[in-house]
Amino acid sequence: xxxxxxxxxxxxxxxxxxxxxxxxxxxxxxxxxxxxxxxxxxxxxxxxxxxxxxxxxxxxxxxxxxxxxxxxxxxxxxxxxxxxxxxxxxxxxxxxxxxxxxxxxxxxxxxxxxxxxxxxxxxxxxxxxxxxxxxxxxxxxxxxxxxxxxxxxxxxxxxxxxxxxxxxxxxxxxxxxxxxxxxxxxxxxxxxxxxxxxxxxxxxxxxxxxxxxxxxxxxxxxxxxxxxxxxxxxxxxxxxxxxxxxxxxxxxxxxxxxxxxxxxxxxxxxxxxxxxxxxxxxxxxxxxxxxxxxxxxxxxxxxxxxxxxxxxxxxxxxxxxxxxxxxxxxxxxxxxxxxxxxxxxxxxxxxxxxxxxxxxxxxxxxxxxxxxxxxxxxxxxxxxxxxxxxxxxxxxxxxxxxxxxxxxxxxxxxxxxxxxxxxxxxxxxxxxxxxxxxxxxxxxxxxxxxxxxxxxxxxxxxxxxxxxxxxxxxxxxxxxxxxxxxxxxxxxxxxxxxxxxxxxxxxxxxxxxxxxxxxxxxxxxxxxxxxxxxxxxxxxxxxxxxxxxxxxxxxxxxx
Ligand code: BES
Ligand code: ZN
Numbered sequence: 060x061x062x063x064x065x066x067x068x069x070x071x072x073x074x075x076x077x078x079x080x081x082x083x084x085x086x087x088x089x090x091x092x093x094x095x096x097x098x099x100x101x102x103x104x105x106x107x108x109x110x111x112x113x114x115x116x117x118x119x120x121x122x123x124x125x126x127x128x129x130x131x132x133x134x135x136x137x138x139x140x141x142x143x144x145x146x147x148x149x150x151x152x153x154x155x156x157x158x159x160x161x162x163x164x165x166x167x168x169x170x171x172x173x174x175x176x177x178x179x180x181x182x183x184x185x186x187x188x189x190x191x192x193x194x195x196x197x198x199x200x201x202x203x204x205x206x207x208x209x210x211x212x213x214x215x216x217x218x219x220x221x222x223x224x225x226x227x228x229x230x231x232x233x234x235x236x237x238x239x240x241x242x243x244x245x246x247x248x249x250x251x252x253x254x255x256x257x258x259x260x261x262x263x264x265x266x267x268x269x270x271x272x273x274x275x276x277x278x279x280x281x282x283x284x285x286x287x288x289x290x291x292x293x294x295x296x297x298x299x300x301x302x303x304x305x306x307x308x309x310x311x312x313x314x315x316x317x318x319x320x321x322x323x324x325x326x327x328x329x330x331x332x333x334x335x336x337x338x339x340x341x342x343x344x345x346x347x348x349x350x351x352x353x354x355x356x357x358x359x360x361x362x363x364x365x366x367x368x369x370x371x372x373x374x375x376x377x378x379x380x381x382x383x384x385x386x387x388x389x390x391x392x393x394x395x396x397x398x399x400x401x402x403x404x405x406x407x408x409x410x411x412x413x414x415x416x417x418x419x420x421x422x423x424x425x426x427x428x429x430x431x432x433x434x435x436x437x438x439x440x441x442x443x444x445x446x447x448x449x450x451x452x453x454x455x456x457x458x459x460x461x462x463x464x465x466x467x468x469x470x471x472x473x474x475x476x477x478x479x480x481x482x483x484x485x486x487x488x489x490x491x492x493x494x495x496x497x498x499x500x501x502x503x504x505x506x507x508x509x510x511x512x513x514x515x516x517x518x519x520x521x522x523x524x525x526x527x528x529x530x531x532x533x534x535x536x537x538x539x540x541x542x543x544x545x546x547x548x549x550x551x552x553x554x555x556x557x558x559x560x561x562x563x564x565x566x567x568x569x570x571x572x573x574x575x576x577x578x579x580x581x582x583x584x585x586x587x588x589x590x591x592x593x594x595x596x597x598x599x600x601x602x603x604x605x606x607x608x609x610x611x612x613x614x615x616x617x618x
Contacts, residue, residue, distance in 0.1 A: 084216075091157075093154050099150065104139060109134050154195050163605045175263055182241075200237070206229075250269040259313075286439075294338065296314045297315050305573075306333075351455050391482075401456070412609075525553050548581060
């Protein structure tokens with residue numbers, strides 16, 4: 060049972076969707092229909108998840124009704140199916156609908172919010188439970204569907220989807236969960252990266268993106284050598300405008316990314332390794348409910364680090380692993396015990412707000428610990444067979460436990476790792492020699508330092524000499540988004556005046572939740588900070604994605 064869906068796939072299970080949509084920038088809506096093809100199991104009803112949708116009519120049904128709206132789940136659409144089950148004429152319905160301008164899974168951007176400033180932009184973000192705000196469907200990762208889509212956009216704007224383009228429409232023949240259905244439209248150019256990969260971005264960014272992501276093919280091959288073939292055909296990336304609330308989103312065949320990783324030196328491409336890794340962990344083998352999210356993200360961070368090691372060497376992997384480990388401790392210290400476990404209880408909660416580093420970093424640390432207990436070779440063989448065994452299926456933590464107990468009995472105390480708070484003793488702790496050198500004192504020569512060394516150096520300062528740091532290293536002028544974010548956060552914490560004017564342009568130009576959340580949280584700790592936070596947020600809020608607005612409303616309050 061998925062507590063975040065009203066649908067009852069045990070009674071009627073949707074198998075395939077045919078979408079037919081107009082992208083109406085003038086009204087900020089998607090308008091059209093979806094035809095749902097299903098198996099009737101035990102019921103004459105089909106219940107779909109919806110949120111803020113206007114349902115115009117339902118074809119081939121005996122009737123329908125839209126239930127009351129739950130604040131997290133939206134409104135169930137209960138459709139009474141026509142005729143007797145078993146007759147193919149009765150195993151589909153067509154819902155005519157339109158979205159609302161405030162749909163939680165859509166962001167409509169005005170031209171000034173894009174790089175080119177001349178055309179509007181639209182993109183979807185369906186994970187975790189926002190697909191229902193742009194398609195009425197069974198919005199649970201336990202249900203997989205294939206789909207086709209016809210999408211009409213105004214002249215000059217290209218639509219892309221995480222699907223194959225075939226004869227003028229999109230087609231996804233591999234069954235995927237609803238949270239991976241994705242669409243974007245805007246002024247997009249394309250550059251190939253390799254035989255089966257490429258990048259879409261606004262014309263002004265596409266060259267820089269192609270240079271930044273030129274190791275993509277090497278990354279794909281690296282995962283394939285370890286865990287078997289890439290099964291999705293093409294792997295393309297789409298660089299979104301800076302308001303995208305996440306670093307990346309692993310939409311199948313078409314990863315969505317923030318432009319804030321275009322650092323110019325490939326220093327932030329671990330995000331590409333991460334989203335690519337989801338093509339195995341997450342997209343092929345999927346968490347059946349959001350309580351099992353660690354199966355998606357923990358496995359993905361583990362695979363991401365293995366890719367980094369193969370493509371960029373052990374020293375880079377070690378640095379990223381130590382950074383992740385430190386951030387896990389930092390975040391976990393502020394979490395209630397119930398949120399320090401891998402298998403989460405999210406009943407009555409918005410899954411977006413239950414998303415912390417615990418499933419990511421504690422999950423990856425568990426896999427790393429199993430690897431060190433059984434040896435890399437055995438663990439790689441296990442993972443490869445895990446991905447094969449569960450390919451194109453959605454599984455629970457219990458399914459994982461049963462499988463590993465059969466294949467690698469009792470490698471480490473799994474129950475403690477999964478169901479108890481914190482990091483158990485005996486975890487395989489990462490270590491970086493480069494970071495040991497960074498910790499040795501004030502550095503003599505930083506000319507060869509990587510972004511990771513800078514981040515560790517800054518986070519390692521207990522009582523930072525902000526003026527000296529800025530004088531020697533010009534951090535206020537950093538053009539690396541991660542370093543600048545770390546520096547601005549420290550500037551708020553220490554009230555370092557010379558950097559504070561930089562907070563507003565930063566918070567007004569990026570919408571990445573990972574950057575916004577810590578800075579607004581820190582600002583809210585003092586009266587002057589609160590005033591600054593409210594003043595900035597009033598200006599910035601209209602440019603944020605609905606998902607980020609919910610998060611920051613919870614920190615700053617409505618402005
Ligand atoms: N699938 C996630 C993004 C996500 C998680 C969206 C939960 C909605 C709900 C994606 O793969 C991810 O983990 N992105 C991270 C980057 C990653 C390198 C840790 C992010 O956006 O920060
Ligand atoms: Zn992820």
